Amino acid sequence: MAVQGESKGLILFARDHREKDQLVKIFTEKYGKLMFFVRNAKRQNSVLTSATRPFTEAVYIGQMNSEGLSFLNDVKEVEPFQLIQQDIFVSAYATYILNLVDVAIEDQTYDPALYGFTRQALDYLNKGMDSEIITNIFEVQLLNRFGFEFQWQSCCVCGETQGKFDFSSKFSGVLCQRHFGEDDHRYHADPKAIHFIRLFSAITLDKIESIDLKPDTKLAIRQTVDLLYDEFTGVRLKSKKFIDQMKSWEGMLKPLDKPDETVDNQGE
Secondary structure (H helix, E strand, O other), X not given: OEEEEEEEEEEEEEEEEOOOEEEEEXXXXXXXXXXXXXXXXXXXXXXXXXXXXOOXXXXXXXXXXXXXXXXEEEEEEEEEOHHHHHOHHHHHHHHHHHHHHHHHOOOOOOOHHHHHHHHHHHHHHHOXXXXXXXXXXXXXXXXXXXXXXXXXXXXXXXXXOOOOEEEEOOOOEEEEHHHHHHOOOOOOXXXXXXXXXXXXXXXXXXHEEEEEOOHHHHHHHHHHHHHHHHHHOOOOOHHHHHHHHHHHHHHHOOOOOOXXXXXXXXXX
């Protein structure tokens, strides 16, 4: 089925095709993920050139096909995420987020909520918000798109909501300290990491005012989220490996190591 239409979209990736053409995968708000054939995309002064660059949102106009390639004819309202395009560190996290979207849902799956969440995450990266933590929040909340709904807010055994917690695969959620013995194979994760992951599972990005976490805490969060993804999704992306390699460049970054650690919410 072919539909002539238009939709906001986010560029997932672009690949050269022949001398001047490209195959461009776009996550559209109305039609889900589609692969477009873009004729003359590499030609100088083509209106499509800037609109098909990575880390760009625009309104894309063309033939949307339910089978095979779709065809991009025109664009409007082109909005590049300029900081992401210019900063290799930020672009690494943005690439990983977009790669996760590409593997989390099937092509042509209508998911405007995920589109909005993805767009919002990229916007926060583009504003200079902590790339690691925004990515962690995205990862934790994206787990439901892989078919996993974990109980993060209270102990799976007694319903406790305060104190130290750990994650249990056996119970598909967290256990409070009194019930750690219910699962000998619980994650034995850093309690701070579990605290923040519980927060990340329910937080709304537009409520975040600031992020200030110590490097050790961020590392513990990363390790725990990696365990979740390894165990439950099996997803191993090249873009994630690149992020891990970037840690060897930490001297080029200057994280602030302050005594208090917060992810501040408006009104809280």
